Amino acid sequence: MNWTNEQQKVIDLRDKNILVSAAAGSGKTAVLVERIISMISEGDNPIDIDKLLIVTFTNAAAAEMRERIAQAIEKKISHEPENLHLQKQMMLIHNAQITTIHSFCLFVIRNYFNLIHIDPSFRVANESELVLLRSDVVEKLLEDYYEKKDKDFLYFVECFASGKSDDVIEKLILKLHEFSMSFPWPEDWLEEKKNAYDINKVEDMEATDWILSLKFYIESVIEDIEDKYKELVDLCEEEDGPQAYLEAINDDIEQVKRLKRIKNKEIQATYIDYYEEFGNFKFKALSRKQQKNVPEEKKDLAKKIRQEVKDLINDIIKSYFFQSPEEMVEDIGAMKPAIEVLINVTKDFSKAFDKKKTERKLVDFNDLEHFCLNILVKKEDGKLVY
Numbered sequence: 375m376n377w378t379n380e381q382q383k384v385i386d387l388r389d390k391n392i393l394v395s396a397a398a399g400s401g402k403t404a405v406l407v408e409r410i411i412s413m414i415s416e417g418d419n420p421i422d423i424d425k426l427l428i429v430t431f432t433n434a435a436a437a438e439m440r441e442r443i444a445q446a447i448e449k450k451i452s453h454e455p456e457n458l459h460l461q462k463q464m465m466l467i468h469n470a471q472i473t474t475i476h477s478f479c480l481f482v483i484r485n486y487f488n489l490i491h492i493d494p495s496f497r498v499a500n501e502s503e504l505v506l507l508r509s510d511v512v513e514k515l516l517e518d519y520y521e522k523k524d525k526d527f528l529y530f531v532e533c534f535a536s537g538k539s540d541d542v543i544e545k546l547i548l549k550l551h552e553f554s555m556s557f558p559w560p561e562d563w564l565e566e567k568k569n570a571y572d573i574n575k576v577e578d579m580e581a582t583d584w585i586l587s588l589k590f591y592i593e594s595v596i597e598d599i600e601d602k603y604k605e606l607v608d609l610c611e612e613e614d615g616p617q618a619y620l621e622a623i624n625d626d627i628e629q630v631k632r633l634k635r636i637k638n639k640e641i642q643a644t645y646i647d648y649y650e651e652f653g654n655f656k657f658k659a660l661s662r663k664q665q666k667n668v669p670e671e672k673k674d675l676a677k678k679i680r681q682e683v684k685d686l687i688n689d690i691i692k693s694y695f696f697q698s699p700e701e702m703v704e705d706i707g708a709m710k711p712a713i714e715v716l717i718n719v720t721k722d723f724s725k726a727f728d729k730k731k732t733e734r735k736l737v738d739f740n741d742l743e744h745f746c747l748n749i750l751v752k753k754e755d756g757k758l759v760y
Contacts, residue, residue, distance in 0.1 A: 377405070385409045403442065411446045414463050423447075423463045428472040440472045476739055479746035486749045492732075499736040507736075511727045512544045519719065530715035550720045551727070555740040558747055560724065564717050571710040576646065576699045579706065585645050588694055592648060595690065596633050599683050603627050606679045609672065616673045618665050622658040623680065629655050645699060652695045657684055 377385065381401065384394050385408050396402050406428075414423050423443070430436050444467050451460045471478060480498075487494045499507075519527050536542040554560035573579050603626065610620050633651055636643045660677065697705070731737065737745070752759040 381405045407442045423470045424466045436473050479742040482746045496735045530712040533712040571713050573706050616668050616676050618661040618663045622660050625658050649695050
């Protein structure tokens with residue numbers, strides 16, 4: 375097979391991390407198979423296939439990958455029938471770690487369960503029993519908190535509860551727990567998030583992750599808006615287009631250009647910059663002037679596209695710039711006690727949930743990932759020990 379320069383580079387690179395991004399059907403799997411074959415068959419010291427970890431998303435994909443590698447080894451042997459190393463790979467491939475991430479984690483845990491002190495007779499719980507178990511644990515946890523009548527907890531309930539039901543609070547705790555489990559050390563991540571609400575002035579808010587994400591989102595929306603206005607101008611400038619609308623549309627475009635200049639300025643754009651500019655954004659009414667020989671469909675299409683832009687901009691204003699930066703800082707500060715309670719309750723839920731699973735000798739997929747990580751990596755004094 376004739377490989378492209380980029381594909382050959384992927385096949386040949388060694389001793390470094392590689393990220394390969396390519397469209398579906400472009401040959402990523404074929405390149406990966408060739409890379410594996412070259413690693414186990416070429417050079418002065420080719421490695422054994424069972425020394426590689428090959429991870430994919432599904433069991434079916436893993437089975438297909440194993441079959442492709444086996445076929446490639448057989449083809450190689452047909453050209454080198456005396457090669458004992460290749461013959462050895464055909465025997466080893468049945469035990470090679472060509473698997474899904476959770477199957478690999480399970481393999482590690484089954485073999486080294488003693489390092490993390492778990493019962494080796496555990497089983498992976500199905501989702502239906504986990505749903506019931508989570509529900510039981512969070513209900514009992516909230517009952518215990520209500521009995522304590524802690525004022526900070528009651529303030530938290532006042533902030534987030536809806537009516538007489540705790541459903542919203544329960545969902546919030548479960549969602550935060552689930553999200554935290556996507557991080558290597560969930561408890562550390564939750565503690566770190568408490569600092570996100572330690573804001574006393576606008577300058578503090580500018581450095582937060584959510585303001586950085588908001589600015590990134592706004593910049594992407596501005597690009598979408600520019601594309602829509604280009605489409606709109608092209609439509610209006612057609613020979614039978616609604617050219618009378620261009621006056622209002624060009625005024626919109628000038629305002630969008632001011633937003634674009636904020637993004638492109640040398641000093642990093644601030645939340646205040648966008649707050650002021652979005653606050654000044656005004657849409658002129660489209661001209662009602664009679665336009666002869668302009669089909670109604672084109673007028674309607676022009677109005678529709680402009681309304682889409684208006685909706686995008688108004689949604690940003692209503693969602694993110696509905697109050698002054700100073701008022702926002704004040705609101706964030708007022709939320710800090712409630713957020714700290716939410717985080718503490720979530721941590722308590724995680725511990726209680728883990729305890730219930732341990733009692734029943736259950737693990738979930740999050741546990742598989744974290745148990746495997748704790749076997750392979752230790753965190754000591756803030757440093758990773760492998």
